[in-house]
Amino acid sequence: MTNSTPVLQIKSLTKNFPTPDGHVEVLRGVDLMVERGDFVMITGPSGSGKSTILNLAAMLDTPTTGQVIFQGRDVSHLNDTELCEIRKKEIGMVFQKFCLLPHRSVIDNVLFRFRYLEKLPHDMNSHAYDILKEIGLENIRNRSARLLSAGEMQRTAIARAVVLRPGLLVADEPTGNLDGASTHTVMQCFQKLNKNGLTIIMVTHNQNLLEFCTKHKICKEGILV
Amino acid sequence: MNRILSDIWDGIRSQPGRTGLSFMAIGIGMISLTVLLAVLGGLRERSRLMIKEMGANVFAILPQRSDTLSGTNEIHESHATLIASNFPGCMVSGTRRFQAEIPGIEGTITLIACDEKLLDVRQWQLLTGRFIDTHDIKTFERNVVITKAISNTRGWEIGQVVSIKNEPFSIVGILAPGNDALETEGAGSSISMEEKSIFIPLSASKLWLDPNQGNYYNLDTIFIRVPETANLPGIMSSVQRVLTGPYEKADRFSWITPEVLLRGIRRLQAAIGFTVGSVALLCIILGGTTLMSLMVANVRDRITEIGLRRALGATPRDIAMLFVLEACLVTGTASIVGTTFCHLILFTAKQYLPSPIHLDGGTFLAPILLSIILGIIFSYGPAKMAAHISPSEALRND
Numbered sequence: 001m002t003n004s005t006p007v008l009q010i011k012s013l014t015k016n017f018p019t020p021d022g023h024v025e026v027l028r029g030v031d032l033m034v035e036r037g038d039f040v041m042i043t044g045p046s047g048s049g050k051s052t053i054l055n056l057a058a059m060l061d062t063p064t065t066g067q068v069i070f071q072g073r074d075v076s077h078l079n080d081t082e083l084c085e086i087r088k089k090e091i092g093m094v095f096q097k098f099c100l101l102p103h104r105s106v107i108d109n110v111l112f113r114f115r116y117l118e119k120l121p122h123d124m125n126s127h128a129y130d131i132l133k134e135i136g137l138e139n140i141r142n143r144s145a146r147l148l149s150a151g152e153m154q155r156t157a158i159a160r161a162v163v164l165r166p167g168l169l170v171a172d173e174p175t176g177n178l179d180g181a182s183t184h185t186v187m188q189c190f191q192k193l194n195k196n197g198l199t200i201i202m203v204t205h206n207q208n209l210l211e212f213c214t215k216h217k218i219c220k221e222g223i224l225v
Numbered sequence: 226m227n228r229i230l231s232d233i234w235d236g237i238r239s240q241p242g243r244t245g246l247s248f249m250a251i252g253i254g255m256i257s258l259t260v261l262l263a264v265l266g267g268l269r270e271r272s273r274l275m276i277k278e279m280g281a282n283v284f285a286i287l288p289q290r291s292d293t294l295s296g297t298n299e300i301h302e303s304h305a306t307l308i309a310s311n312f313p314g315c316m317v318s319g320t321r322r323f324q325a326e327i328p329g330i331e332g333t334i335t336l337i338a339c340d341e342k343l344l345d346v347r348q349w350q351l352l353t354g355r356f357i358d359t360h361d362i363k364t365f366e367r368n369v370v371i372t373k374a375i376s377n378t379r380g381w382e383i384g385q386v387v388s389i390k391n392e393p394f395s396i397v398g399i400l401a402p403g404n405d406a407l408e409t410e411g412a413g414s415s416i417s418m419e420e421k422s423i424f425i426p427l428s429a430s431k432l433w434l435d436p437n438q439g440n441y442y443n444l445d446t447i448f449i450r451v452p453e454t455a456n457l458p459g460i461m462s463s464v465q466r467v468l469t470g471p472y473e474k475a476d477r478f479s480w481i482t483p484e485v486l487l488r489g490i491r492r493l494q495a496a497i498g499f500t501v502g503s504v505a506l507l508c509i510i511l512g513g514t515t516l517m518s519l520m521v522a523n524v525r526d527r528i529t530e531i532g533l534r535r536a537l538g539a540t541p542r543d544i545a546m547l548f549v550l551e552a553c554l555v556t557g558t559a560s561i562v563g564t565t566f567c568h569l570i571l572f573t574a575k576q577y578l579p580s581p582i583h584l585d586g587g588t589f590l591a592p593i594l595l596s597i598i599l600g601i602i603f604s605y606g607p608a609k610m611a612a613h614i615s616p617s618e619a620l621r622n623d
Contacts, residue, residue, distance in 0.1 A: 058536070061615070080541065112537070116534070
């Protein structure tokens with residue numbers, strides 16, 4: 001893979017979901033190209049297929065037809081184990097619900113990113129500390145996650161997502177549960193990481209966040225425009 | 226390993242109440258199972274000791290128990306002589322029991338009047354001195370052999386002259402105590418040596434009997450040891466024929482063989498196996514189903530966590546293993562705690578319990594092994610369910 005290779009290419013992607021009344025076509029030919037260092041934001045109404053695109057980009061799901069090409073490799077037809085291997089090292093994810101382990105400390109939640117690696121890096125603790133420092137959480141690294149504010153929780157989740165320096169960070173409504181001030185802090189975090197070279201795709205309802213992105217796409221009835 | 230233990234600990238901490246319930250049910254089940262194994266082991270051990278004490282090649286003849294005792298079901302010294310003369314390869318010994326009170330010893334003591342062959346027939350262990358011999362029998366010597374328990378209680382030693390039923394006797398030997406065998410079916414205590422027994426020559430015991438009474442030559446038991454190479458049932462059948470006179474039948478006597486001795490124990494084993502086994506089985510099923518419901522609830526409550534793990538690269542197998550190992554840890558720990566607790570209680574209180582108790586590595590390891598197997602069986606379904614949850618579904622924001 002060269003520096004000019006797009007991080008992610010989505011070509012003519014469709015996705016159907018089975019229901020008792022037959023198949024529902026959620027995505028109807030989506031195309032998207034994400035270059036290295038892009039901060040792509042996808043907006044759109046509920047049920048338009050934004051999260052489905054994100055799941056396919058994060059390799060949590062497989063398309064019905066079309067191609068998902070990640071770092072030059074077609075991953076559309078990989079099996080579950082192969083997708084797990086890519087997610088393990090190359091994809092960072094941030095969720096609306098934070099998904100922290102409440103009984104563990106901030107730093108342990110960040111270190112949880114290494115949980116399914118076969119070989120643990122010897123300097124993972126210093127990596128975790130560095131990223132917490134970059135995000136401004138180093139002083140509360142030993143605090144239990146359940147005692148954090150919503151903004152701190154989301155920043156911890158971001159630290160967990162990026163501690164392994166993934167090729168792509170996907171964020172699904174990361175500010176959906178945050179107030180205005182926390183939203184701003186979290187978005188500044190994303191912007192800082194993006195300026196340091198991290199490629200990000202984010203789905204959001206909040207039109208006010210568009211100022212932080214470098215590319216904007218609107219998802220409408222299963223198509224990106 | 227640390228990573229797996231941390232994950233399991235997280236899961237347990239997230240549902241302490243349900244984990245505690247499951248832990249308790251499995252623990253109680255394993256306590257019941259340990260009791261069952263310990264009692265059955267105790268009975269098995271008791272059977273082994275009884276056979277050892279009785280002797281695998283020994284059988285005994287006793288008067289048939291009857292409320293209307295008559296001359297026809299009594300055993301006489303002549304019967305022993307008849308058997309001994311007809312079966313020269315067998316060792317035959319007759320005994321008669323008396324009760325006596327010895328100052329300084331609580332309760333009554335059993336006096337066993339016997340001939341010189343009893344020790345060889347029963348193969349008890351002589352600790353010191355000698356047993357009753359032919360000379361004692363022929364010359365009506367007032368010599369006795371005592372058990373170790375009597376020697377310890379009264380401080381009696383070899384050579385000491387003691388008063389038994391107001392008659393002086395000289396101690397010539399000390400025997401090891403017999404086992405505290407259960408009362409056996411049809412035999413009562415006639416065939417076992419009690420802990421506090423005194424052996425006296427059969428001839429000398431006549432001094433407490435009136436020659437004019439009909440029971441002067443009576444015996445309580447005749448023991449017959451057949452050679453190891455001989456067929457015990459065959460010899461017993463021949464002895465029965467010898468004792469069958471024209472007007473008498475062999476079934477007027479009780480015939481005690483090792484098989485008869487074990488009959489009562491086997492019945493007890495079956496009863497205990499059924500009752501305690503049923504309780505143990507119920508507790509285990511209850512614990513297992515509680516565990517299963519815990520695991521199902523756990524999976525439902527932790528769908529987001531499952532999604533997160535899948536997003537971080539966990540395979541379906543990793544997810545299934547997490548839940549199976551969590552269940553095994555709960556059942557295994559509950560079993561270790563329950564089994565250890567039960568062992569401590571049984572070990573401390575076994576002398577006060579009505580049933581024999583046998584504790585060993587098997588009674589400790591078997592419940593733990595079973596609980597781990599149960600953990601695997603009852604968590605398999607929920608673990609499979611967790612493994613098949615789609616990561617995108619698990620992470621949906623609704």
